[in-house]
Amino acid sequence: MQPLPPQPQVNPPHVNPWIVAVAVMFATFMEVLDTTVVNVSLPHIAGSLSASVDEAAWALTSYLVANAVILPMTGWIANYFGRKRTLLAAVFGFTAASFLCGLAPTLSILIFFRIIQGATGGALQPLSQAVMLEAFPPKDRGKAMAFWGLGIVVAPMLGPVLGGWLTDNYSWRWVFYINLPVGLASVIMTRLFIFDPPYIRRSRAGIDYWGIGMLAVGVGALQVVLDKGQEDDWFASNWISVLAVVAVVGVALFIVHELRTAHPVVNLRVFKDRTYAAGVFLMTVLGFVLYGSLLLLPIFLQTLLGYPALNAGMAMAPRGLGSFLMMPLVGTVLGRFDPRKVLAVGLVGASWTLYALSKLSLDAGYWDIFWPQFIQGASLAMLFVPLTTATMDPIRKEEMGNATSMFNLMRNLGGSFGIAGATTYLFRRQQYHTHLLGADVTPFNPQTQVYLKGIQGNMVAHGADPSTAMHRAYGTIWGMVQRQASMQAFVDTFLMMSVIFLLVLPLLLVMKRPKHHSGPAAMH
Structure with missing residues (x-):
């Protein structure tokens, strides 16, 4: 360029x-x-x-x-x-x-x-x-x-x-x-x-009717698949499978058409710039993890730690506080440091916070959640601001509207993939851990027998008949198994997201130093 x-x-x-x-x-x-x-x-x-x-x-x-x-x-x-x-x-x-x-x-x-x-x-x-x-x-x-x-x-x-x-x-x-x-x-x-x-x-340019039509069909179908796929068991559902095919074909035809037409509705040629392409991919990943973790943590707090809905929402406040305090500082720091270095710190920080969340247990207290959330908010500030600045730096002003459109689309689609991927992965890991832990809950396991008799004896002492007490004892133990399985599933999902942030670190090497960077290095 x-x-x-x-x-x-x-x-x-x-x-x-x-x-x-x-x-x-x-x-x-x-x-x-x-x-x-x-x-x-x-x-x-x-x-x-x-x-x-x-x-x-x-x-x-x-x-x-x-x-x-x-x-x-x-x-x-x-x-x-x-x-x-x-x-x-x-x-x-x-x-x-x-x-x-x-x-x-x-x-x-x-x-x-x-x-x-x-x-x-x-x-x-x-x-x-x-x-x-x-x-x-x-x-x-x-x-x-x-x-x-x-x-x-x-x-x-x-x-x-x-x-x-x-x-x-x-x-x-x-x-x-x-x-x-x-x-x-x-x-x-x-x-x-x-x-x-x-x-x-x-x-003033001609209207790309074919491009608009293929975009509407392809992206629209993709969004419905991501939003409804989990609740209908993905490709076990005929209508989700059909929509997935429509999405793939529609998006593929749209890309081919836009690269060939003289007046595209979306100029995909901006992706020829490696900094912009890498930045858009990083923003997609950021959307994936941000919206995925935004979904998971309130569910974890409500279903496993017993938080009321409003308290679970308020528990997300430290993330917003961290972002609020860090955003102005990052805006000032970008005038002195290469945005890619700030991005690296943000990626490592965000990865650590998700790793910290993966270490939570069923006994987690408020401060165990506060600090990872606060630091994650600060880390997100170190991601959004420099990533936007660095990604848009090589874009000509005539293409700014087009470039920001794709940048925001991929963040939103990344968020949709994140919500769909996080819920699906969580559900699959919960099934896995339930099967793994439940395999030992049998009448032939001596430790299980001890638990069953203890719970049964307590219920009989409170007036239940032995048969009903034993049935309830099994239910109590199975509830404990499912709770532990859910906990392990959340641990696995948070850890997966932590690793994703580390895996995209090498992309920073692909991005060029911003030409409009005003820090010391840019003055030489």
Whole structure:
């Protein structure tokens, strides 16, 4: 790739870039929050709209599918219609759809507006990121990405807690109404303070209808497979198998078509740059582990340690606190150190925290969970900010919208793979350990006989007849086996995620030193 010309900020000089940052931060935070805030409200939504929980889950799936389909097209849409116009329409559409979701009288209407919410929300992350990267000069982009990264890291952790609190104290409808003040503030600030760079205003290209169609079919089918595969036992289900084939064929045809067409809806040629390609892959892995561990820890706390749902959500707060405190520091440090070195520290730190979680037991206390979570949050700050800065450094400003679209799509798909992979691996390991531990629980095992007689004797002493007491004794022991098997399954899954972070460390050697890095090494 040819050396890049200087890329100055594009906002008019009378607009403070930090005002632009606040405007797009509102939009990003609102959209990312909505990917998790609805989860805990599903039983209430199902009951209120006379539907089963499985049927209500389509309110989540429909959002994710629409989001995944629009995300990669955002760069093209912004180039065609104008970035400001697209961002304004996306923020307004997302806010209006949120309000209409809250008013929905039936599940069908709720799902319809969730599709609109997902489609408009899909454009918010890449557009916000592109605006942020161009609003600031290269020397300040680390600080800008640290500010933007707060929304990306904190919002998914806050979502379940906020959703549970709103549902318990008000109604599930307030999970959607809460977006109104934030969305309206973002609409006003976008209208007043964000402007299009000249190269976007002049962009007019043909519409790649075939590319749009293949993208919608391939990515849409893939998202449904990832979201519904585990509950339908993956390829044991005919419809999941068919959708998987559709996803593979659709994505393959899309890639071939986009590389051949003159005006692609997604310019995949940006992946020719090794730094960008390695950075996108690292972000996919980061999404995999972040969303996978976000799912696992609350389940572990509730099912094995007996935490109430709200307390389990609050136990995730140290991760958000760690990110909140570390983000500004990382933004400042990036002006002095090579982002790849900061990334290496972040990967090792995140790996250690997952290893620490794999050492938890059924007797784990609050502080055993607090410190790994806090350090993990700090480590994530050392991953998101430098990874975004380094990955986008070689991208020309004309391709910034396209590049940020793919960057965010792969993070979200990585998250979907992480949730699906973590739940499947956890379930398989639980089966394995249940079989392994249960093999010794037989009437012929002397130690088992001692436990059975002890439990039976205690129950008989409290008035149970011997036959019923023995039956309950077996149930008690089997419950202990399943609890230990579940504990071992969580240990294995956390350890697997820890190893994944270490395995991607060599990719940092593939990435080039950022040309716009402003630290000491970049001055020579």
